[in-house]
Amino acid sequence: MDKIIARISEELEKAFAAAGYDRKYAVVRNSDRPDLGDFQCNGAMAAAKEYHKAPIMIAEDVIAKTAESTVFQSEAVKPGFINIRVAPEALVSYLREMEEDEHLSVPQEEHPKKIVIDYGGPNVAKPLHVGHLRSAVIGESVKRLVRAVGNEVLGDVHLGDWGLQIGLIITELQERRPELPYFSEDENAAYPEEAPFTISELEEIYPTASAKSKEDEAFRDRAMQATHELQEGRPGYRALWKKIMEVSVADLKRNYHRLSVDFDLWKAESDVQEYIPQIVADLKDRELAHEDQGALVVDVSDESDKKQIPPCIILKSDGAALYATTDIATIYEREKLFKPDQIIYVVDKRQSMHFVQVFRTVRKAGYINESTELTHVGFGTMNGKDGKPFKTRDGGVMRLENLLNDIEKEMQVKISDNRNVKEEDAAETAKIVSLAALKYGDLSNQASKDYIFDVDKFTSFEGNTGPYILYTIVRIKSILERAEAKDREAAEKAAALLETNTAEQRALMLSLTQFGSVIEDAYRDLAPHKICAYIFELSNEFNRFYHETKILSEADEAMRRSYLNLLVLTGNVLEKCIDILGFSSPEHM
Numbered sequence: 001m002d003k004i005i006a007r008i009s010e011e012l013e014k015a016f017a018a019a020g021y022d023r024k025y026a027v028v029r030n031s032d033r034p035d036l037g038d039f040q041c042n043g044a045m046a047a048a049k050e051y052h053k054a055p056i057m058i059a060e061d062v063i064a065k066t067a068e069s070t071v072f073q074s075e076a077v078k079p080g081f082i083n084i085r086v087a088p089e090a091l092v093s094y095l096r097e098m099e100e101d102e103h104l105s106v107p108q109e110e111h112p113k114k115i116v117i118d119y120g121g122p123n124v125a126k127p128l129h130v131g132h133l134r135s136a137v138i139g140e141s142v143k144r145l146v147r148a149v150g151n152e153v154l155g156d157v158h159l160g161d162w163g164l165q166i167g168l169i170i171t172e173l174q175e176r177r178p179e180l181p182y183f184s185e186d187e188n189a190a191y192p193e194e195a196p197f198t199i200s201e202l203e204e205i206y207p208t209a210s211a212k213s214k215e216d217e218a219f220r221d222r223a224m225q226a227t228h229e230l231q232e233g234r235p236g237y238r239a240l241w242k243k244i245m246e247v248s249v250a251d252l253k254r255n256y257h258r259l260s261v262d263f264d265l266w267k268a269e270s271d272v273q274e275y276i277p278q279i280v281a282d283l284k285d286r287e288l289a290h291e292d293q294g295a296l297v298v299d300v301s302d303e304s305d306k307k308q309i310p311p312c313i314i315l316k317s318d319g320a321a322l323y324a325t326t327d328i329a330t331i332y333e334r335e336k337l338f339k340p341d342q343i344i345y346v347v348d349k350r351q352s353m354h355f356v357q358v359f360r361t362v363r364k365a366g367y368i369n370e371s372t373e374l375t376h377v378g379f380g381t382m383n384g385k386d387g388k389p390f391k392t393r394d395g396g397v398m399r400l401e402n403l404l405n406d407i408e409k410e411m412q413v414k415i416s417d418n419r420n421v422k423e424e425d426a427a428e429t430a431k432i433v434s435l436a437a438l439k440y441g442d443l444s445n446q447a448s449k450d451y452i453f454d455v456d457k458f459t460s461f462e463g464n465t466g467p468y469i470l471y472t473i474v475r476i477k478s479i480l481e482r483a484e485a486k487d488r489e490a491a492e493k494a495a496a497l498l499e500t501n502t503a504e505q506r507a508l509m510l511s512l513t514q515f516g517s518v519i520e521d522a523y524r525d526l527a528p529h530k531i532c533a534y535i536f537e538l539s540n541e542f543n544r545f546y547h548e549t550k551i552l553s554e555a556d557e558a559m560r561r562s563y564l565n566l567l568v569l570t571g572n573v574l575e576k577c578i579d580i581l582g583f584s585s586p587e588h589m
């Protein structure tokens, strides 16, 4: 379905042509002065130069040709602006079409793409902490957004499961329980089905081992040796690593589920190690890589670079592959398995140099189709109220789980105080609303910017917050619930919508027509914050309308049903938006 602005442009172009001017001047944009018009066109000013005429005369010529328009009314004002107001019948018919459109007016990609989104990026055996929050929240929303416009999308968690962290765990466990069969030299040892640790033990083992390795050089050497042997395929270590993965992945899945984040692919760094030897050989053979102080590097600088781009290191001087090597191999595999049109990385913006190096290397080597877009959506840091990276009260790294628990607790108190929710539903409702508070608090900021995590602000039911949006949706649901069944049924039909009769109703309707454009913009820029800005405005328009309008007590049946229809549509648009943002609404709150 087209956008309302497209319908206006089309008419205005005809008017420019009919008045004898080039249609290219009929550029329509949102009005800077909503009190004067919904849209505006400044083309008469630009045309004045070509036609050597006063802009106001051109504007007047043009609007004379739009007198019969059923789409809009227009007015010429000095020095040559054309102010445009959508005609009431056009507004109604647009919204009716929107209601009947299976995509609710969300524009669909003409040439759907296959897109891989790399987000989450947790590391096994380490608990998720606040640093993982933004990738999960933004990544999930970007995934839903690009899917909503009709692309085929695969979200990949890209687990970090292949580094020293595993060697450290193996070594620590070996010290504690040398009798376990995993450490036996016997190639035919049998390994038990059950993992030798629980997730909480695993989460204790890792930091202990990591701290030890910093003080105890011999321990560190053993851990590096264990990492090496694991990577070489020592059966006992492989079996143990599988157990670490099993226990850790189950826990990660539980945590991501709680965040309503789900991945189509649970691929890991280890999955692509098999490609590294051939990639290294290929880069060497084709002289794309060369030795530099013992390391193997690819030069990725370009003459036009404004700042120096250091070479991409493929192998360290001890022959070990690095983070970049794994990312290169992952692109290699994604091309082989999926032939994507685009790969989007939702990763901390501090890694932007890493991605520049990786992207240039794979382009240089031709490991990815030339037309495949490689995009890094870099996000800023989540800070505490002191403006410094978010920490626990005693200065430690905050576990994501604890952060969620804290918000839920606070929300449960608020919800119980409100008394609109049955006591037995309070916990469940608090979960839904907390998630909205957390995600909206994050997503309403432009991703690349740092933001301040402020629980009090995020959980407030007023202002630009998730709970405020949910509150608006719940208000709509509750009015519809209270409406008579007959009215409700009638209101479900798009035809129930009537022309506007108040300014608030008109403003709400106009705001609804913007939905398609907003999603299109958000998709173009991969910017969920634009959807947040829109639903905040839409919620405000709705609440203004609600305060000015008697809905259920409206005596005129047709008008009452028209109002209810507007509620249904507003509710559907808000629900669709929050679904793209990655949260949902409760029945009451």
Ligand code: ARG
Binding pocket: 118, 120, 121, 122, 123, 158, 159, 160, 327, 345, 347
């Ligand atoms: N595991 C990494 C970390 O914790 C993030 C991975 C991001 N994704 C990627 N393809 N490099 O920093």
